[in-house]
Amino acid sequence: MSTAPATREFTPAMMMSPRIRVADRDRPSRFSRPLYAVLGISLALFVTACDQPAVESEPIVRPVKVHTMGKPDVTSRREYPGSIRAFQHADMGFEVGGRITKFHVREGDEVAQGEELAHLDARDFEANLKAVQANLRKAESDLKRSKNIYKEDSGAISTETIDTHQRAVDVAKANLEVSQKALDDTKLRAPFAGRMARKLVEDFQNVQAKEPVLVLQDTSTLEIEINVPERDIARGPPGRQAEEITARTQPEVIVSALPDLKFPAWIKEFASAADPVTRTFSVKLNFKNPGDVNILPGMTARVQVTVNPERAWSLPVDAALADDAGKPFVWKLDPKTKAVARAPVELGDLVDNRVKVTAGLEEGDQVAISGVNQLRDAMVVRIIEQ
DSSP: OOOOOOOOOOOHHHHTOHHHHHHHHHSOOTTHHHHHHHHHHHHHHHHHHHHSOOOOOOOOOEEEOEEETTSOOGGGEEEEEEEEEEEEEEEEEOSSOEEEEEESSOTTOEEOTTOEEEEEOOHHHHHHHHHHHHHHHHHHHHHHHHHHHHHHOTTTSOHHHHHHHHHHHHHHHHHHHHHHHHHHTTEEEOSSSEEEEEEOSOTTOEEOTTOEEEEEEEEEEEEEEEEEEHHHHHHSOTTOOHHHHHHHHOOEEEETTOTTOOEEOEEEEEOSSOOTTTOEEEEEEEEEOOSSSOOOTTOEEEEEEESOGGGGGEEEGGGOEEOTTSOEEEEEEOTTTOBEEEEEOEEEEEETTEEEEEESOOTTOEEEOSSGGGOOTTOBEEEOOO
């Protein structure tokens, strides 16, 4: 008969036994373990940080707006739309009527001055010229005979008869010139070097005298006409010639299809009376066809002009500072290093919150016009596009 193992009853006295209390004292508390871990990580980070070299702070780069001396800013420029056309344009036609037998050029062909473009059937004109030449020979023969008779016997023929024969010769010569010109006019020649832009009639078509048969254009120089409002005309000084206005306004042509290119232009002529309907003034400008791009008549474009050129040599009042001696200076930008330096200047009149610079700067110099109170010598800046 087996005996069941003896069991001991758990009593409060057991919790107070020496063996249990010693074990509890030697075992680490569950709250002390995380604290040890944090202290260890902090010590490791401190040691690592001490081993790394110190990081130098980068210099402050100030953003500033700049003005280029002598260059008009956006507010002093105006744009006017227009359409491009050829500097020389001619609707070519024969001076006489007839049937076209041949065109010697095609649309788009370059032609030289005096080159034959087309010709008419000239057989009728050649026959008429021969008849006139025959009449002239007869008139000259009659005049010669009458003069010989008068020379041998002055009473045998009257002077009136000789005068009549002389007039017949003069008329025959005049008719010869007309007939010769009519024959020459059966050939259509280019009055200037250019390009055949369009053919207006078909081959072998009968045309009337002066009826346009083709369009000839000289595109080596192009023309654009714009309409300028009266408020912009009134700002300019009176009595200026086209050359003077060109130098003052510095016009440039921007073709709509080539917005990144600008072509210098010059004023050809301008109206001195406003259009009664639009109240604008017509201005015609010319510019050279660059040749490396395809600019053709009929393309749209716009003209940029300077309406206030004096503004290019002025600065906002806030851009000019004074040193300890009270002398004015500006912050001039080095285009290579982008660092600024003090530049002493002489100032002129104050107009519309801008002051004119009369000395100290040259054309093309870049001057800081914003954040100037935060700048120091040799400070590097970053240009903000206006």
